[in-house]
Amino acid sequence: MSRRIVRPLDTLDRRLLELLSENARLSMKELADKVGLSPPAAAERVRRLEESGVIEGYTIRLNPGAVGLPLAVHMRLRPMPGELARVAALLQETPEVVEAERVTGDDCFVARAFVRGVEELESLIDRFLPYAATNTAIIQSSPVKRRMPRLPLDEGD
Template identity: 50%
Template sequence: MTANEASRLDSIDQRLLDALAQNARISLKELAQVANLSSPSAAERLRRLEERGIVTAFTIDIDPAALGYPLQAIVRVRPLPGQLHVVERIIQETPEFIECDKVTGDDCFIARLVVRSMGELDGILDKVAERAETNTSMIKASPVKRRLPPLSSR
């Protein structure tokens, strides 16, 4: 199956994905109702979406502030020469880094981290700064949360 074939969605698939994006814990019965399908048909559609690699996980959305992490930052990271893999490992092993992308351009990584205080942020960045240049921006608000890409070709 080509990438184009895998990504083609009909209106039923789109309704299923929209419903799951709103509530990953939706019951199969409710999911079937949303798509005007029987429960076995909805389950089969969902299984095929997983097989095609379109649905890769069912997850939850947690508010870091409710867990005691009121501050979030975006950190751009440019490893010093020869330190790329070491910096990547530091980021992977630091649980406060909740997302990280390896990117092209001047920086090698763009990461999101959560912290309890500015002091905690300094401590984490100190570990990275021994092996990389960093540029940090504090997040004030997130007007667009992570969301699905457009599902139809409009």
């Protein structure tokens, strides 16, 4: 759920977010040193970013191939009439699906999933066929890894 930013992000906020997006395990001392603040001041800024909903959480980046899931796919799904809620629920309960978004256009959902191979991919697609038309693309490579979006500039910057 998105929250409204109480105040615009300034240069320090944007730098803190950039550093944390690169390495969320930085200590407050390391973070403070990199932005030229004291550790308590850096901690206070990060706390405010958390409380305002700008920072929603901290996570790791897993390499699916290293844990036996080398095949990444994008699935576009177009639910049959009356099946939108069922397809949304099925996406949510399917462990191979790591993210899914409801989108505009011909398809209602775009999902990303990881599987062991083509046989498992076929089984994944078959789960949705009674309720949706699917179009699946195997991801060959990712020239742009997930990254933080370009943040808007504060009018004072």
